[in-house]
Amino acid sequence: xxxxxxxxxxxxxxxxxxxxxxxxxxxxxxxxxxxxxxxxxxxxxxxxxxxxxxxxxxxxxxxxxxxxxxxxxxxxxxxxxxxxxxxxxxxxxxxxxxxxxxxxxxxxxxxxxxxxxxxxxxxxxxxxxxxxxxxxxxxxxxxxxxxxxxxxxxxxxxxxxxxxxxxxxxxxxxxxxxxxxxxxxxxxxxxxxxxxxxxxxxxx
Amino acid sequence: xxxxxxxxxxxxxxxxxxxxxxxxxxxxxxxxxxxxxxxxxxxxxxxxxxxxxxxxxxxxxxxxxxxxxxxxxxxxxxxxxxxxxxxxxxxxxxxxx
Numbered sequence: 001x002x003x004x005x006x007x008x009x010x011x012x013x014x015x016x017x018x019x020x021x022x023x024x025x026x027x028x029x030x031x032x033x034x035x036x037x038x039x040x041x042x043x044x045x046x047x048x049x050x051x052x053x054x055x056x057x058x059x060x061x062x063x064x065x066x067x068x069x070x071x072x073x074x075x076x077x078x079x080x081x082x083x084x085x086x087x088x089x090x091x092x093x094x095x096x097x098x099x100x101x102x103x104x105x106x107x108x109x110x111x112x113x114x115x116x117x118x119x120x121x122x123x124x125x126x127x128x129x130x131x132x133x134x135x136x137x138x139x140x141x142x143x144x145x146x147x148x149x150x151x152x153x154x155x156x157x158x159x160x161x162x163x164x165x166x167x168x169x170x171x172x173x174x175x176x177x178x179x180x181x182x183x184x185x186x187x188x189x190x191x192x193x194x195x196x197x198x199x200x201x202x203x204x
Numbered sequence: 205x206x207x208x209x210x211x212x213x214x215x216x217x218x219x220x221x222x223x224x225x226x227x228x229x230x231x232x233x234x235x236x237x238x239x240x241x242x243x244x245x246x247x248x249x250x251x252x253x254x255x256x257x258x259x260x261x262x263x264x265x266x267x268x269x270x271x272x273x274x275x276x277x278x279x280x281x282x283x284x285x286x287x288x289x290x291x292x293x294x295x296x297x298x299x300x301x
Contacts, residue, residue: 063224153286
């Protein structure tokens, strides 16, 4: 479903070939939606790359948590790494937690691979359907509304603590202030604000 | 966006996944905490940026309605519910506007 939304929304911004290639190579719904939103607003390469780097920082934490459970060699781990997204991480950790102590590594790896392949296939098929679906004109017309809705949903999912929600609100206010005071920096503001509000203080 | 930029973005994304799984040691607890705070803040900022045009002009009524609908149900922490809330908000905004 989200792949279909992505395909329908990205087609007008990236064109059909790049929309398909983006899902094939990047395989990151949140990042891909963010990039299309930035491109649609006229962002240049710098905000695109900065957003990519900062949004991907969380993979360091997810990967580190999985690394301590993996038992296979570096080549197999390098293959498994491609399938590391928020959802597959959750599935793999949950499956590992339910496994017998001796099987934690194998179960975690198997679950990451199976869930990753399944979600990857669904994401690709969804993108193709979204790109080719002539009946999705209504979705394409409402693409401007899809992005804020998706980002609000993603923010709510990512806010696992109350303080995360407070920081998210602060980042939103900071972004609005930058957009109003320095219009030229509007598309850089999300990355800068996101990092700035993450730095200080403790979590509650 | 050119194909070259897209490939660079794909490489950065894969590199970030492989770095910890294949190469890096676990980040320090302090750094982990900071990293965990970033995604929600960035997504909220992106939502704001997509609601503002050049010069701070607000998005159209249906889009604002969609955002409001998603915001109302966001405490439930469900992407599907946010989409439903967004659809209801969009329809309401279009009806009012």
